[in-house]
Amino acid sequence: xxxxxxxxxxxxxxxxxxxxxxxxxxxxxxxxxxxxxxxxxxxxxxxxxxxxxxxxxxxxxxxxxxxxxxxxxxxxxxxxxxxxxxxxxxxxxxxxxxxxxxxxxxxxxxxxxxxxxxxxxxxxxxxxxxxxxxxxxxxxxxxxxxxxxxxxxxxxxxxxxxxxxxxxxxxxxxxxxxxxxxxxxxxxxxxxxxxxxxxxxxxxxxxxxxxxxxxxxxxxxxxxxxxxxxxxxxxxxxxxxxxxxxxxxxxxxxxxxxxxxxxxxxxxxxxxxxxxxxxxxxxxxxxxxxxxxxxxxxxxxxxxxxxxxxxxxxxxxxxxxxxxxxxxxxxxxxxxxxxxxxxxxxxxxxxxxxxxxxxxxxxxxxxxxxxxxxxxxxxxxxxxxxxxxxxxxxxxxxxxxxxxxxxxxxxxxxxxxxxxxxxxxxxxxxxxxxxxxxxxxxxxxxxxxxxxxxxxxxxxxxxxxxxxxxxxxxxxxxxxxxxxxxxxxxxxxxxxxxxxxxxxxxxxxxxxxxxxxxxxxxxxxxxxxxxxxxxxxxxxxxxxxxxxxxxxxxxx
Ligand code: ATP
Ligand code: MG
Ligand code: MG
Numbered sequence: 001x002x003x004x005x006x007x008x009x010x011x012x013x014x015x016x017x018x019x020x021x022x023x024x025x026x027x028x029x030x031x032x033x034x035x036x037x038x039x040x041x042x043x044x045x046x047x048x049x050x051x052x053x054x055x056x057x058x059x060x061x062x063x064x065x066x067x068x069x070x071x072x073x074x075x076x077x078x079x080x081x082x083x084x085x086x087x088x089x090x091x092x093x094x095x096x097x098x099x100x101x102x103x104x105x106x107x108x109x110x111x112x113x114x115x116x117x118x119x120x121x122x123x124x125x126x127x128x129x130x131x132x133x134x135x136x137x138x139x140x141x142x143x144x145x146x147x148x149x150x151x152x153x154x155x156x157x158x159x160x161x162x163x164x165x166x167x168x169x170x171x172x173x174x175x176x177x178x179x180x181x182x183x184x185x186x187x188x189x190x191x192x193x194x195x196x197x198x199x200x201x202x203x204x205x206x207x208x209x210x211x212x213x214x215x216x217x218x219x220x221x222x223x224x225x226x227x228x229x230x231x232x233x234x235x236x237x238x239x240x241x242x243x244x245x246x247x248x249x250x251x252x253x254x255x256x257x258x259x260x261x262x263x264x265x266x267x268x269x270x271x272x273x274x275x276x277x278x279x280x281x282x283x284x285x286x287x288x289x290x291x292x293x294x295x296x297x298x299x300x301x302x303x304x305x306x307x308x309x310x311x312x313x314x315x316x317x318x319x320x321x322x323x324x325x326x327x328x329x330x331x332x333x334x335x336x337x338x339x340x341x342x343x344x345x346x347x348x349x350x351x352x353x354x355x356x357x358x359x360x361x362x363x364x365x366x367x368x369x370x371x372x373x374x375x376x377x378x379x380x381x382x383x384x385x386x387x388x389x390x391x392x393x394x395x396x397x398x399x400x401x402x403x404x405x406x407x408x409x410x411x412x413x414x415x416x417x418x419x420x421x422x423x424x425x426x427x428x429x430x431x432x433x434x435x436x437x438x439x440x441x442x443x444x445x446x447x448x449x450x451x452x453x454x455x456x457x458x459x460x461x462x463x464x465x466x467x468x469x470x471x472x473x474x475x476x477x478x479x480x481x482x483x484x485x486x487x488x489x490x491x492x493x494x495x496x497x498x499x500x501x502x503x504x505x506x507x508x509x510x511x512x513x514x515x516x517x518x519x520x521x522x523x524x525x526x527x528x529x530x531x532x533x534x535x536x537x538x539x540x541x542x543x544x545x546x547x548x549x550x551x552x553x554x555x556x
Contacts, residue, residue, distance in 0.1 A: 013243040020216045025057025027219050028212070029083070029090070033063050033192070034070035035262035036277040036284045037082050039298065039319070043253040046302035047221050049088040058091035060215060065097050066207050068191040076192060078277075082285045086295045096207050097193040099214055103202050104154065106210060106240055107165060107183060111146045115239045116183060118149040119166045130179050135171050139180070153186055156199045160186045167206070169235055177229045181205045209233040213242040220245040223252045224309065253305070254313040257479035257556060258283045259486050259493065273497060274480075280534075280545050281480045281501050283319075291477070292522050292532025292547030297326035316479060316556040320548045327522060327530045327547065332360040335372055335419065336525040337460045338474055338508045340379035341436070343410075345443040346427065348376040351465050358420040358511075362526075370513045374421050375462040379469065379509050381527075384409035384416075384457050385439055387429065408455035410439065416455035419526070422446050423453070458526050460509040470515035472542035474505040475534065479556055515542060522547070 009017075029048040031041060052059040061083055065071050080093065096103075110116035119138045121129065129136060150165055152158050165184035173179060183206035188199050209232075212220045220233075227249045237244045254260060259268070260283060268274050268282070277284055280291035288298065301322040305314055335358055345352075354374045361367035389411035410416045415425045424441040431437060446452075460469045483489055483496040514523065521533045529550055534543040 009244050010241070013241070017216055017243040021218060025052055025055045025218050026060065026091075026216055027052045027057065027221060028060040028062045028215065028217050029088075030062045030064040030208070031079055032067065032070070033065055033072065033075035033079055034067065035075060035266055036078055036286050038260045038262070038265065038285065039255065039283045039288065040253045040260045042086065042285060042298045043302050043305075044221075044223070045083065045086060045088055046299060047250060047307055049090075050302075051219065051221065057218070059088070060217075061088075061090035061093045062211065062215070063093075063095045063097075063193075064204065064208065064211075065095050065191070065193060066201050066204060068187060068189045068201065071192055073192045078286065082289070085289060086285065086298070094211075094215065095193050096202075096211050097191060099207075099211055100194055100198055100202070102214065103207060103210060104200075107150065107202070107206075108147065109240065110167065110183070111143060111150060111165075113239065114143060114168065116146065116165055116167050117141055118146045118153070118163050119182075120163055122161070126182070130171075130176065133171055133179065136166065136180065139166075139168060150184075153184065153200050154198075156188070158186060160188060162186070165200075167232075167236065169232065173231070175228055175231050177205070177232045178235065181232055205229060205232055206236065209236050209245075210240070210242070212245045213237055216243070217245045220247045222247070222249055224249045224311065225252070249309065250307045251309055251311045253302075254311070254487065255283055255319060256313050256316045256484040257481045257486070258316065259481070264493065267494070273494070280475070281477050290532075290534065291545050292327070292530060293323045294326050294330065294522075297322040300326065313485060315554075317552050317554055320556065321552060324530065324548050324550070324552075327524065331522045331524045331530055332370075333358075333362060333526050334370070334514045334523045335458050335460060335511045336472075336508060336514050336528065337379050337381050337458060338505050338525075338528060339382040340460070340507070340509045341382040341385055342438040343378050343380050343424070343459070344438055344440050345376050345378065345424065346440050347442045350376055352376045353463075353465050356421045370511075372420065372511050372513075373461040373463040373469075375465050377465075378418070378459045378461045380410065380418075380439075380457050380459050384455075385436075386411050387436070389414055410441070410455065410457065414455070415453045416457050417446075417452050418443070418459050419456050421459070424457075458528075460511050463512055469509045469511070470542070471506075472508050472510050472515070472544055474508045474531070474544055474546065476503040476505060476546045477501060478503070510542065514544075517542070517544075524550070 027048045029045050049059045117139055119136050121136050153163055164182050166180045167183050169178045169180050171179045182203050184200045184202055187201050190196050230247050269277050278286035278290045280287050301319055352375055355371040356374050357369035358372045359367055359369055390407040410426050412426050415423055418424050422443055422445040424443055426441045428440040478501050480501045481496045482498045486493050489496055517533045519533050519535050519537055524530050530547040531544045532547050534545050536543045
């Protein structure tokens with residue numbers, strides 16, 4: 001039997017299991033509620049929920065909550081919320097803590113069958129002895145003694161650190177994870193679910209496989225770092241004679257210019273390097289949601305990269321690509337100006353007040369429209385105007401290898417299209433000192449069949465002549481770190497934070513449609529990128545996040 005036990009499921013156990021599942025595939029997604037979920041967890045959900053969905057099975061959301069010092073109700077609530085946001089419906093929501101009594105009884109059985117003992121080595125001694133493959137001096141103490149001490153541990157009669165329960169595995173094994181792992185430790189600490197009921201808590205290694213067996217999980221899918229723990233997983237189920245799930249591992253997801261471990265994310269949050277777990281620069285799911293990404297984009301990326309066993313970091317631009325492609329079909333277009341420059345249409349009267357119809361999806365002739373006020377004073381993008389037309393310089397001979405970019409914006413003497421409205425011939429400008437204050441132009445409505453200049457400008461008009469359009473704050477994001485592989489920078493990883501990862505633009509101008517948007521609404525601001533209304537918005541103060549630009553940046 002030895003050597004085969006990890007594959008064998010006794011006939012009776014399998015029959016019991018089949019009766020419980022009805023032959024259905026049951027998976028679980030087992031987050032520890034010690035932080036917010038990140039995009040790596042989205043991959044895990046894609047595997048756990050996705051596999052079950054594909055084969056008509058079910059997936060349990062199980063909080064793997066065996067470390068009360070790190071776990072919080074806030075995290076539990078958030079995880080349930082964000083799993084729902086991703087569009088996954090767990091067949092039930094459970095906690096490892098729900099099984100603490102059953103796990104305790106299994107531990108007593110382990111001791112009784114000579115498969116566990118109470119140990120008194122310190123953490124350092126355990127580590128040293130394990131490295132030297134030496135057994136603990138307490139390993140062969142009488143069963144009765146261990147039973148009594150374990151009861152004392154449970155009753156709170158032994159101090160923290162003075163005793164633990166260890167599994168009596170195989171300290172001669174090649175696999176470090178077979179060397180008498182700790183099953184229970186003493187922690188005088190309340191638990192978010194069980195409160196003060198327990199002062200001993202089971203470890204991950206002890207709990208995970210047992211709860212998988214108790215919940216009749218058919219496929220226990222996890223990341224590759226657990227591969228070396230497969231042996232201990234099956235060892236424990238074997239000695240306790242339970243049913244054995246199938247275990248299968250896949251590669252963890254990493255993304256360039258970011259960190260994904262909860263330990264690092266927590267440090268960024270608690271030390272104030274970002275505004276919170278949902279800072280749009282983080283690849284937490286809450287951050288991605290706030291930034292404006294939709295769950296489908298995240299799932300599409302997971303599908304594209306596939307479920308493989310080779311560990312690679314996915315380039316950030318791949319995630320951007322999926323977010324952009326998904327929003328492209330979903331987010332209606334709207335005109336807005338980030339850095340407004342006043343343009344006076346001098347041939348229109350002071351009280352001129354019209355509306356033009358702008359397209360929700362310009363590339364689709366049948367898409368609907370929304371009204372944009374057109375007035376004598378409109379605002380264009382500051383970067384769309386140049387006092388001296390660089391196009392003229394284009395005609396002059398360049399230096400060898402010089403790349404000249406064509407300028408399609410406005411310049412004195414040049415004609416441009418004011419998008420959806422008409423043509424403007426730039427006739428002049430007004431300066432105060434060195435500062436450009438306004439540009440002047442003459443406006444002409446578009447005529448059918450007319451040949452148009454190449455330059456097309458985004459703009460915003462005044463709904464009430466003489467009154468400025470509503471302003472908003474735009475938050476533009478860049479990658480959070482300057483180094484592609486942050487994991488390779490060791491403990492100095494914080495030094496690689498990009499100081500310009502957030503650029504706040506105040507005083508951007510909105511068309512009325514954008515000004516009336518609600519938190520979470522998503523738009524493409526024409527030419528500027530995809531944006532999403534931020535929860536920091538208040539009546540009279542709109543804040544919007546740039547989710548992504550319109551063009552890929554392959555340097556990410
Ligand atoms: P972290 O180091 O971020 O805390 P973790 O593995 O401790 O990660 P858990 O909450 O225990 O986080 O993870 C729940 C599930 O999500 C586990 O099955 C785990 O393997 C999986 N998971 C966590 N991070 C990733 C990742 N980067 N890629 C794929 N799966 C992941
Ligand atoms: Mg974990
Ligand atoms: Mg962890």
